[in-house]
Amino acid sequence: MTVIGRRQVTLGLGCGLACGAGALAASADRPPKRRPVLRPKRRPEHWAGTPPETLPETPPKIRPKPRPDPGFHAWIAGFRKRALAEGIAPATFDRAFAGAEYLSRVTVTDRAQTAPRRPLDAYIARAASPDRIRIGAAKLKRHRRLFDRLEARFGVAREVLVAIWGMESGFGAMTGKTPVISALATLAFEARRAAFFEAELVAALRILEAGDIGPGALRGSWAGAMGHMQFMPSTWLAHAVDFDGDGRRDIWSAEPGDALASAANYLRASGWVAGAPWGLQVRLPGGRDPLVTRSIAEWRARGVTPARGGELPDHGAARLILPDGAGGRAFLLFANTRALRAYNDSIKYALGVGHLSDRLAGGKPLVAAEAELDFEARQALQAALTRAGFDTGGADGVFGHRSTAAIRDWEAAEGLPVTGVASRAALERLGG
Numbered sequence: 001m002t003v004i005g006r007r008q009v010t011l012g013l014g015c016g017l018a019c020g021a022g023a024l025a026a027s028a029d030r031p032p033k034r035r036p037v038l039r040p041k042r043r044p045e046h047w048a049g050t051p052p053e054t055l056p057e058t059p060p061k062i063r064p065k066p067r068p069d070p071g072f073h074a075w076i077a078g079f080r081k082r083a084l085a086e087g088i089a090p091a092t093f094d095r096a097f098a099g100a101e102y103l104s105r106v107t108v109t110d111r112a113q114t115a116p117r118r119p120l121d122a123y124i125a126r127a128a129s130p131d132r133i134r135i136g137a138a139k140l141k142r143h144r145r146l147f148d149r150l151e152a153r154f155g156v157a158r159e160v161l162v163a164i165w166g167m168e169s170g171f172g173a174m175t176g177k178t179p180v181i182s183a184l185a186t187l188a189f190e191a192r193r194a195a196f197f198e199a200e201l202v203a204a205l206r207i208l209e210a211g212d213i214g215p216g217a218l219r220g221s222w223a224g225a226m227g228h229m230q231f232m233p234s235t236w237l238a239h240a241v242d243f244d245g246d247g248r249r250d251i252w253s254a255e256p257g258d259a260l261a262s263a264a265n266y267l268r269a270s271g272w273v274a275g276a277p278w279g280l281q282v283r284l285p286g287g288r289d290p291l292v293t294r295s296i297a298e299w300r301a302r303g304v305t306p307a308r309g310g311e312l313p314d315h316g317a318a319r320l321i322l323p324d325g326a327g328g329r330a331f332l333l334f335a336n337t338r339a340l341r342a343y344n345d346s347i348k349y350a351l352g353v354g355h356l357s358d359r360l361a362g363g364k365p366l367v368a369a370e371a372e373l374d375f376e377a378r379q380a381l382q383a384a385l386t387r388a389g390f391d392t393g394g395a396d397g398v399f400g401h402r403s404t405a406a407i408r409d410w411e412a413a414e415g416l417p418v419t420g421v422a423s424r425a426a427l428e429r430l431g432g
């Protein structure tokens with residue numbers, strides 16, 4: 001799902017009659033800074049990491065069953081006044097809201113976002129799953145000439161665009177069929193993040209006023225993200241591009257050209273540096289100094305090397321992170337990771353997209369940190385836990401919620417400190 005900065009939200013709400021796509025687009029040309037984001041913090045788990053062919057079109061077990069809410073239509077009447085004050089034409093508003101309804105499944109999905117986070121290891125394994133790498137490679141081949149033109153115009157590597165495409169919508173297989181006006185109105189009415197969703201709703205009305213798409217076709221995911229690259233309406237206003245020249249910025253089309261170009265345009269506006277990587281996995285001599293930014297010369301002087309050997313490439317100052325904690329894997333992040341985080345402000349997402357793009361470019365899997373179990377050892381641990389009566393739901397080598405819960409339960413039963421960590425010690429104690 002695409003994100004937008006608070007600054008853009010403010011513009012979208014505050015600039016009144018004179019405001020439009022041009023004014024929003026101009027804001028994107030300012031120097032890129034850290035972009036605070038107001039998007040829903042995480043996407044539904046079933047999107048971000050599952051191979052697209054296994055994905056349902058709508059969130060599982062949630063049927064689109066509108067539930068009349070007595071307050072909803074009163075809220076629409078109040079919002080109509082605010083939208084018209086923002087410069088939305090009455091006819092646009094009334095046409096957009098003609099079939100609008102309260103979508104209870106949207107609020108169910110929104111509330112489900114408080115589910116526990118998936119560990120980085122499992123997240124990356126799913127982000128760069130073999131299926132996703134295979135399908136991504138096929139997309140690169142199929143759209144080769146389109147990507148030639150996109151790279152020439154925007155300077156964003158094709159593998160990065162394809163990685164985001166895979167993460168966001170399963171390469172267009174899962175763009176979402178929820179009516180965007182109803183979804184955003186429901187979320188604005190629900191009031192958990194009312195200001196954010198109301199601003200997006202106004203932006204969606206501006207899209208309809210721009211005439212690139214009609215209200216019936218304005219569809220997206222449950223939280224209003226639309227098309228192959230899951231743009232929020234305000235992002236569309238700021239960055240959407242008519243790349244195929246048919247006069248419409250059509251990110252909803254089955255043809256992905258406009259959507260991919262719009263994402264490339266967004267990344268470029270977010271400070272993407274052509275020809276530079278997002279970052280790389282590194283090996284630390286001492287495993288210290290996390291969360292600092294230094295020049296590559298300084299990192300080299302401290303003995304930091306690429307995890308797979310060689311010398312650190314120099315793409316400017318780089319920030320060191322240890323997302324798994326001390327003793328876990330280490331990464332140096334270049335400026336382009338900041339652009340990825342403008343898209344979705346999650347370090348896991350940036351690492352997932354970055355690593356998937358590396359794999360699509362022929363790169364190797366991540367190297368396990370010394371303290372970690374490798375793939376076969378994780379499978380052995382899962383098998384051992386299951387034999388001991390702590391069901392991990394299979395032995396796929398991926399430690400998601402279920403396997404982590406199995407470790408915790410086993411640790412508790414053994415009277416050990418409860419960590420949920422897939423450790424060598426756990427494997428040895430279980431006799432795996």
Ligand SMILES: [Ca+2]
Binds near residue numbers: 243244246248250258
């Ligand atoms: Ca077009």
